[in-house]
Amino acid sequence: MNQRTRSFLIGSAAVILLGLGTGLVAYYNGGLPILGQSSDAELHYLPASSAAVGYADVRSIMASEFRQKLREVLPTGEEKDKIQAEFGVDIENDIDTMAAAYLGGATGKSVVVIVRGRFNAAQIEAKATEHGAVAEEYKGKKMLVFTEASGDTTATHHSSGGVAFLEVGVLALGEADAIRQSIDAAATGEDVRKNAELMKVVNDVRGSGNAWFVGKFDAIAAAHTLPEELKSRIPAISTFAVSAHVNGGFSGAIRVDARDETAAQQLRDVVRGALAAGQLIASDDPRVDTMLKSMQITGSGNTVGLTFTLPAGLLDVMKGLATAHGMPHAPESTPQIHK
Amino acid sequence: MSERPEAPPIVQAHRAPETPVVAAPRRKSAAAPGFLYAAMRVFELSIGEMLWSRRTVFMGLLCGVPVIIALVLRGLRELGASPINVNNVAVNGPVIFGIIVWLLFIRFIVPILGVFYGTALIADEVEDKTITYLFTRPIPRSAILVGKYFAYLVCTIFVVLPSLIVVWLLIVPMGGNLGPSFPDLLKDLGLLAVGLSAYGALFALAGAVLKRPLLIGLIYVLGWEPVIMVVPGYLKRLTVAFYLQGFVPHAMPSDSPLSLIQELFRETPGVGESVICLVIIIGLSLWLGGRAVSKREYVLEQ
Numbered sequence: 001m002n003q004r005t006r007s008f009l010i011g012s013a014a015v016i017l018l019g020l021g022t023g024l025v026a027y028y029n030g031g032l033p034i035l036g037q038s039s040d041a042e043l044h045y046l047p048a049s050s051a052a053v054g055y056a057d058v059r060s061i062m063a064s065e066f067r068q069k070l071r072e073v074l075p076t077g078e079e080k081d082k083i084q085a086e087f088g089v090d091i092e093n094d095i096d097t098m099a100a101a102y103l104g105g106a107t108g109k110s111v112v113v114i115v116r117g118r119f120n121a122a123q124i125e126a127k128a129t130e131h132g133a134v135a136e137e138y139k140g141k142k143m144l145v146f147t148e149a150s151g152d153t154t155a156t157h158h159s160s161g162g163v164a165f166l167e168v169g170v171l172a173l174g175e176a177d178a179i180r181q182s183i184d185a186a187a188t189g190e191d192v193r194k195n196a197e198l199m200k201v202v203n204d205v206r207g208s209g210n211a212w213f214v215g216k217f218d219a220i221a222a223a224h225t226l227p228e229e230l231k232s233r234i235p236a237i238s239t240f241a242v243s244a245h246v247n248g249g250f251s252g253a254i255r256v257d258a259r260d261e262t263a264a265q266q267l268r269d270v271v272r273g274a275l276a277a278g279q280l281i282a283s284d285d286p287r288v289d290t291m292l293k294s295m296q297i298t299g300s301g302n303t304v305g306l307t308f309t310l311p312a313g314l315l316d317v318m319k320g321l322a323t324a325h326g327m328p329h330a331p332e333s334t335p336q337i338h339k
Numbered sequence: 340m341s342e343r344p345e346a347p348p349i350v351q352a353h354r355a356p357e358t359p360v361v362a363a364p365r366r367k368s369a370a371a372p373g374f375l376y377a378a379m380r381v382f383e384l385s386i387g388e389m390l391w392s393r394r395t396v397f398m399g400l401l402c403g404v405p406v407i408i409a410l411v412l413r414g415l416r417e418l419g420a421s422p423i424n425v426n427n428v429a430v431n432g433p434v435i436f437g438i439i440v441w442l443l444f445i446r447f448i449v450p451i452l453g454v455f456y457g458t459a460l461i462a463d464e465v466e467d468k469t470i471t472y473l474f475t476r477p478i479p480r481s482a483i484l485v486g487k488y489f490a491y492l493v494c495t496i497f498v499v500l501p502s503l504i505v506v507w508l509l510i511v512p513m514g515g516n517l518g519p520s521f522p523d524l525l526k527d528l529g530l531l532a533v534g535l536s537a538y539g540a541l542f543a544l545a546g547a548v549l550k551r552p553l554l555i556g557l558i559y560v561l562g563w564e565p566v567i568m569v570v571p572g573y574l575k576r577l578t579v580a581f582y583l584q585g586f587v588p589h590a591m592p593s594d595s596p597l598s599l600i601q602e603l604f605r606e607t608p609g610v611g612e613s614v615i616c617l618v619i620i621i622g623l624s625l626w627l628g629g630r631a632v633s634k635r636e637y638v639l640e641q
Contacts, residue, residue: 203518
């Protein structure tokens with residue numbers, strides 16, 4: 001074997017190893033870090049028993065052109081200004097990412113939202129205390145719990161919402177019990193990354209957009225008791241996912257994993273029929289027609305997917321409608337104040 | 340009368356006392372190299388020849404076609420072209436990759452490489468009249484075939500597998516993610532390696548036994564296998580492609596016309612059955628080919 005042959009074989013082996021190494025990194029990390037996908041830090045505080053998880057890269061969404069156009073269309077955020085005045089949090093600039101988990105359960109209220117960004121902890125604590133929150137500590141994390149006042153003096157106060165300071169720049173919002181579960185998840189390592197069923201779908205969708213939501217249909221349907229007639233007519237669905245990519249436009253994808261191929265095929269037929277019906281009805285409006293035509297059915301085997309794109313022209317339609325209804329909206333060029 | 344001078348006395352030549360003649364130490368003839376050692380020597384000799392031959396240019400072009408297709412598809416996608424649709428069903432990257440692996444690599448590239456390289460392992464040596472030099476070596480003749488087979492395997496694997504990986508890196512991120520499809524990639528790499536081994540062994544046997552192995556090999560790969568695979572019955576079990584199907588990990592989209600392809604291959608063997616049968620094909624082909632090379636008398640055309 002001469003040098004030339006040896007060099008070729010080494011080069012070829014290097015290509016194979018590089019490809020395998022890239023694949024391994026992507027497989028274990030749920031995607032390549034350099035592609036700017038959400039890191040696992042977002043999932044660190046979401047319990048493994050979550051029935052549904054969601055994530056939004058708030059910063060990139062707020063900075064997107066689509067968002068700027070939407071501000072021209074939708075009413076100005078008076079609530080947003082109120083929050084900033086009260087808590088010192090500018091939703092548009094101070095929040096980087098949000099991750100949420102729905103823990104299921106009979107009450108349907110077990111939601112925790114993990115917010116990362118820049119917060120004035122002292123101001124938040126002061127305002128929360130002013131509104132009746134009680135400070136407590138849970139496993140080294142400071143929590144502010146709002147309690148519901150009860151008319152019966154002998155009954156214990158039932159805690160409702162709360163906020164916890166998990167780390168510098170990380171807040172947890174939601175039901176107090178849910179917040180405690182998320183603190184436990186981070187402490188024990190039993191976070192949603194250990195939930196193989198959900199993570200399989202999360203890893204598929206997390207790279208496809210700057211916001212996504214994944215859930216187990218059974219757990220959510222059980223928490224919200226559906227009528228038996230409706231339950232029996234819904235195709236057997238195990239998990240579902242919604243992802244959205246917001247930049248210059250808005251594109252999204254919905255994905256459903258059915259229990260078997262027959263159910264998936266039936267669902268595809270239903271979606272195809274609905275699209276055809278929509279195109280028939282909306283054939284007069286070219287913009288809506290364009291949007292419907294942008295919807296495409298994807299997926300194979302047990303998976304049914306639907307991708308769609310909102311054309312820029314549709315926002316103009318919405319703006320026209322808003323103006324016709326006298327809805328206030330932001331002027332077209334609003335200076336951005338960056339801290 | 341004068342006296343004759345005395346003849347010198349006949350002196351008997353004294354013979355030195357017999358000393359035992361020690362024969363020069365007999366050189367022990369070098370032990371013939373073992374089968375595996377001989378095969379590895381042939382491998383080292385053949386790998387360079389095989390890699391830098393004209394056949395490798397053909398192989399490079401063949402393996403370059405899927406890469407070019409992948410580059411074009413990816414380029415179109417980056418430029419904003421709409422995704423490929425089949426009957427209003429958008430086909431994403433992992434599915435396109437599965438189609439490329441099945442239709443291009445497994446059903447065309449791998450068998451063709453097996454034919455062109457496998458049949459030439461012994462036939463080329465006979466044609467070039469260099470087989471004599473190999474046969475004069477004190478090595479088992481079957482080791483020549485096995486060594487050349489290993490050289491073929493290394494040569495083709497180190498060209499085909501990088502091509503597959505490049506296609507994977509280009510195609511899968513189109514509407515899909517690299518991470519979840521990595522296990523499928525590993526299965527595909529193994530599948531190609533097994534396919535190259537099986538076809539190579541089969542056509543090495545053909546090359547050692549038949550007179551026109553290339554022609555017969557092409558008829559088998561381009562004629563017999565594709566036809567028999569769609570004919571219902573047991574005849575498809577006489578093909579290599581039938582057993583390779585058992586390893587194919589990809590799910591095809593279930594809307595025509597791709598579902599038609601899928602429907603054709605509904606009858607697939609189990610993974611265990613495929614492994615056993617392919618191992619038998621490889622082992623039996625190499626053994627029979629080795630026997631043929633050992634026993635056969637190759638008449639070199641003058």
